[in-house]
Amino acid sequence: MFHSPTEFVFGKQTEEKTGAMAALYGAKKALIVYGGGSAKRSGLLDRVEASLKEAGVEYAELGGVRPNPTDDKVYEGIKLAKEEGVDFVLPVGGGSTIDTAKAIAAGVKYDGDFWDFFCGKAVVKEALPLGVVLTIPAAGSEASGNSVITKIDGLKKLSLRTHNELRPKFAIMNPELTFTLPPFQTACGIADMMVHVMERYFSNTKNCELTDRLCEATLLSIICEAPKVMANPDDYDARANIMWCGTVAHNGQCGVGREEDWASHFLEHEVSAIYNVAHGAGLSAIVPAWMTWMLDHNIDKVEQFARRVMGVTPSDVQGAAPGAKYKKVAALGIERLKEFWHSLGLPVNMTELGIDNPDIDLLVKKLHENKGELVGKYVPLDCNMSREIFELAR
Numbered sequence: 001m002f003h004s005p006t007e008f009v010f011g012k013q014t015e016e017k018t019g020a021m022a023a024l025y026g027a028k029k030a031l032i033v034y035g036g037g038s039a040k041r042s043g044l045l046d047r048v049e050a051s052l053k054e055a056g057v058e059y060a061e062l063g064g065v066r067p068n069p070t071d072d073k074v075y076e077g078i079k080l081a082k083e084e085g086v087d088f089v090l091p092v093g094g095g096s097t098i099d100t101a102k103a104i105a106a107g108v109k110y111d112g113d114f115w116d117f118f119c120g121k122a123v124v125k126e127a128l129p130l131g132v133v134l135t136i137p138a139a140g141s142e143a144s145g146n147s148v149i150t151k152i153d154g155l156k157k158l159s160l161r162t163h164n165e166l167r168p169k170f171a172i173m174n175p176e177l178t179f180t181l182p183p184f185q186t187a188c189g190i191a192d193m194m195v196h197v198m199e200r201y202f203s204n205t206k207n208c209e210l211t212d213r214l215c216e217a218t219l220l221s222i223i224c225e226a227p228k229v230m231a232n233p234d235d236y237d238a239r240a241n242i243m244w245c246g247t248v249a250h251n252g253q254c255g256v257g258r259e260e261d262w263a264s265h266f267l268e269h270e271v272s273a274i275y276n277v278a279h280g281a282g283l284s285a286i287v288p289a290w291m292t293w294m295l296d297h298n299i300d301k302v303e304q305f306a307r308r309v310m311g312v313t314p315s316d317v318q319g320a321a322p323g324a325k326y327k328k329v330a331a332l333g334i335e336r337l338k339e340f341w342h343s344l345g346l347p348v349n350m351t352e353l354g355i356d357n358p359d360i361d362l363l364v365k366k367l368h369e370n371k372g373e374l375v376g377k378y379v380p381l382d383c384n385m386s387r388e389i390f391e392l393a394r
Contacts, residue, residue, distance in 0.1 A: 002256050003163065006143055007170040008247070010240075014174045015133055018048050018090070019055030022131055025169040027088035029058040031081050033101040034092045035065045039135065044177060048092055048133055060084040062104075068272050068279065069096040071151045074114055077104035081128070089130040094189075095139025095148075095279075098132055102147040102166045105130050118149055118158040124165045132171040137178060137243040138189030138280060140196055140250020142171040150273050156370055157273035159265075173247070175239035183230060187344035188280025190226050193246040194219060195283045199262050200255035202294075202301045202378045208258045212304075215254045219309045221245050223340060230344060263376025264290050267389060270366045275355050284346040285353045289393035291334045298379045299330050306333020310340075350393050360390045 009017055022030055030052060032045070039045040040063075052059050062077045081089070081104055091101035105128040107114030116122035132142040141147070145162035160166075178186070201215040222245050228238035248254065267290065268282040294302050303326055306312040310333040317328040338348040347353040364387045367375060374380035381389070 001163070002252055004143065004167070004251050004253070005164065006168050006251070008143075008173060009170060010173045010244070012174060012176055012236075014172050015044060015047050015177070016051050018131070018133055018172055019051035019053070019057055021170045021172065022052065022057050022088055022090060023055040025088070025129055025131065027057050027090075027129070027131075029060070029084065029086045030088040030090040031077065031084065031086040031101075031104070032059050032061045032090050032092060033065060033077060033097055033104065034061070034063050035094070035097050037063070038180075039092050042180065044133070044135070045092060048090075057088075059090070060086060065093065065097045065100045067096050068150055068157070068276060069100045069148075071115060071149055073100055074103040074107060074149060077101070078107040078114060081108045087128060089128050090133070091130065092133040092135065094134070094136025095141045095192075098134075098139070098141040098168075099147040099149060101130055102127075102141070103149050103160070104128075106160075106166060115151060118151075118160050119156075124160070124162050127165050129169050130166075132168045134171055134173050134243070135177045136181065136185065136189055137246035138192040140193060140246050142168055142173070143247045143251035146250075148269070155273045155366070157269040158370060159269075171247075173243055175236055175243050178239050178243065179234050181233070183233070184278070184281075184345060186229060186233070187226075187346050188278045189246065190222060190229075190242065190344060191280040191284040191341060191346055193249040194222055195264055195287055196249040197254055198287065198305075199265060200258065200260050201305065202261045203258040204298075204378060205258040211254055211256055211258055216308045218245055218248050218254060223309070226344060259377050261376050261378040263378065263381055266367060266371050266375050267386065270363045270370070271350070271353075271355070271358075274359070274362065274366070277353055277355070281347055281353055284341045284348055285350050286389070286393050288334055288338050288348050289389050291337075292331075292392055293385070293389045294379065295327055295330055299327065301378070302333065303327075303330040306330050306336075309333070310336040312336065358390065358394060360387060363390050
């Protein structure tokens with residue numbers, strides 16, 4: 001099944017339409033959720049509030065959402081939403097803010113602990129509707145029914161996936177709002193959206209040529225536009241392409257009809273939960289190790305990625321023995337991916353990430369406690385396999 005009901009309002013000054021869109025979807029009183037204050041400092045929050053007032057939509061505010069969002073802010077938001085009698089949730093920010101808002105939207109309608117949804121004790125059957133004003137293209141949460149939250153007690157970083165209940169009713173997407181993002185944050189967002197595509201691309205499902213090509217086209221577009229954004233942060237067209245790539249990467253269409261993997265995200269979730277690193281940077285450190293491990297365990301899609309996305313040709317591996325060329329192509333593709341991420345200022349191992357002595361035992365233990373005996377689908381990883389990948393990522 002594929003269902004993408006979100007209405008995307010894309011372009012310059014579209015934040016001025018927020019109130020009209022919220023009213024269109026029935027909002028009488030919204031809970032605005034935002035992060036560390038940039039939305040206030042930039043004047044964006046003022047513009048959103050003015051738009052709500054003009055549309056006759058009342059509002060309450062919840063600020064202070066942090067990167068790698070935690071459960072304490074969700075509990076605070078649920079309490080505030082109930083006290084204020086809100087009927088709509090409006091995150092203004094990136095993935096952390098949107099994911100927090102989604103957890104609040106689900107929790108307000110549930111008599112128990114919202115964490116029940118994340119640990120599998122309950123299923124989301126209803127939630128407050130929400131709309132999004134996106135400021136950071138990365139997570140794709142503006143287009144998905146997913147949310148990722150870390151429980152502070154035990155540092156459990158878990159994801160919740162819903163088919164429809166937590167998909168935003170609308171997403172306001174103005175690329176101008178991303179002009180002031182710091183370069184590292186921009187780069188982390190680029191890595192995150194790339195890996196969202198790759199989690200779907202690395203699949204054992206055969207004969208999915210169209211979605212293979214959709215994945216490849218999205219990755220190639222990101223690789224084309226990313227250097228432009230890094231060189232000129234005010235390049236509207238490059239920012240617009242990157243922003244839409246982040247949406248396409250995670251709204252589900254690249255994964256239609258194919259088994260998805262998600263091992264790299266689950267491996268990284270433990271790294272960012274324990275060491276509180278930026279999620280995109282954690283991915284750029286983990287994914288090359290995961291791909292390298294796959295050279296000896298399930299190489300086919302890695303080799304295809306090397307050719308179709310990273311542009312490796314037979315002439316690039318001249319001199320290799322005929323039987324070794326396939327693996328050489330795949331390995332060179334991994335090296336080119338690392339070079340690309342390095343060019344954006346991203347780490348490609350945990351040392352570069354700032355973790356000199358990662359606690360591999362703890363990472364493995366938490367991964368399999370949270371995700372079970374086997375993790376991922378491309379090659380289901382047991383504890384020995386995940387240990388080997390974490391070691392390769394040092």
